[in-house]
Amino acid sequence: xxxxxxxxxxxxxxxxxxxxxxxxxxxxxxxxxxxxxxxxxxxxxxxxxxxxxxxxxxxxxxxxxxxxxxxxxxxxxxxxxxxxxxxxxxxxxxxxxxxxxxxxxxxxxxxxxxxxxxxxxxxxxxxxxxxxxxxxxxxxxxxxxxxxxxxxxxxxxxxxxxxxxxxxxxxxxxxxxxxxxxxxxxxxxxxxxxxxxxxxxxxxxxxxxxxxxxxxxxxxxxxxxxxxxxxxxxxxxxxxxxxxxxxxxxxxx
Numbered sequence: 001x002x003x004x005x006x007x008x009x010x011x012x013x014x015x016x017x018x019x020x021x022x023x024x025x026x027x028x029x030x031x032x033x034x035x036x037x038x039x040x041x042x043x044x045x046x047x048x049x050x051x052x053x054x055x056x057x058x059x060x061x062x063x064x065x066x067x068x069x070x071x072x073x074x075x076x077x078x079x080x081x082x083x084x085x086x087x088x089x090x091x092x093x094x095x096x097x098x099x100x101x102x103x104x105x106x107x108x109x110x111x112x113x114x115x116x117x118x119x120x121x122x123x124x125x126x127x128x129x130x131x132x133x134x135x136x137x138x139x140x141x142x143x144x145x146x147x148x149x150x151x152x153x154x155x156x157x158x159x160x161x162x163x164x165x166x167x168x169x170x171x172x173x174x175x176x177x178x179x180x181x182x183x184x185x186x187x188x189x190x191x192x193x194x195x196x197x198x199x200x201x202x203x204x205x206x207x208x209x210x211x212x213x214x215x216x217x218x219x220x221x222x223x224x225x226x227x228x229x230x231x232x233x234x235x236x237x238x239x240x241x242x243x244x245x246x247x248x249x250x251x252x253x
């Protein structure tokens with residue numbers, strides 16, 4: 001009987017670890033939390049993930065950053081993930097409408113566009129109207145990407161028509177074109193211009209106020225780690241995480 005009891009205890013202990021992962025840490029959170037997030041969250045979510053791991057010893061947060069629309073498509077196609085953080089409600093709606101969200105998304109941050117130019121603004125570009133000049137090469141995000149949709153709203157508000165030389169699948173790709181000298185300007189988020197440090201200047205323009213993007217986050221219905229997913233979604237709205245986002249240039253929801 002003692003042997004059988006010992007064997008049963010071992011089986012239960014192994015089962016409790018779940019697929020070879022780590023046992024739950026304090027608060028019932030353990031294992032790996034996989035987060036798919038908008039490219040503009042790269043630096044700030046990296047810091048938020050580190051803070052989350054510090055509060056939950058033994059937990060590992062892994063990120064996949066990219067254009068929100070592409071990430072939404074991955075989720076609806078069955079890609080395994082625990083959390084989705086999008087750069088717009090429209091891309092989040094794709095996941096919600098497909099029945100892949102666990103509960104209602106919540107807005108955790110907001111972001112605004114700037115006119116990004118090389119350091120020192122050598123061409124003196126100070127308004128959206130300047131982007132319509134034929135000699136000015138402009139990078140925009142693709143229309144289906146949140147930063148592209150926001151750019152379209154801002155340009156419409158300004159009454160300006162721009163023919164970009166390139167349309168990129170996420171904001172970081174548009175920024176890269178500028179940093180490489182392939183374009184003279186790019187419409188990107190304020191946070192990405194700030195993250196570029198001394199490489200670019202971010203020129204504010206009034207029409208950006210008509211195209212502020214809300215950033216929603218949600219735990220996913222088929223999350224491999226549901227307790228971790230819920231804990232991470234809660235954490236991004238804590239004062240500690242909100243301060244990281246504010247330091248990066250995000251606006252509070």
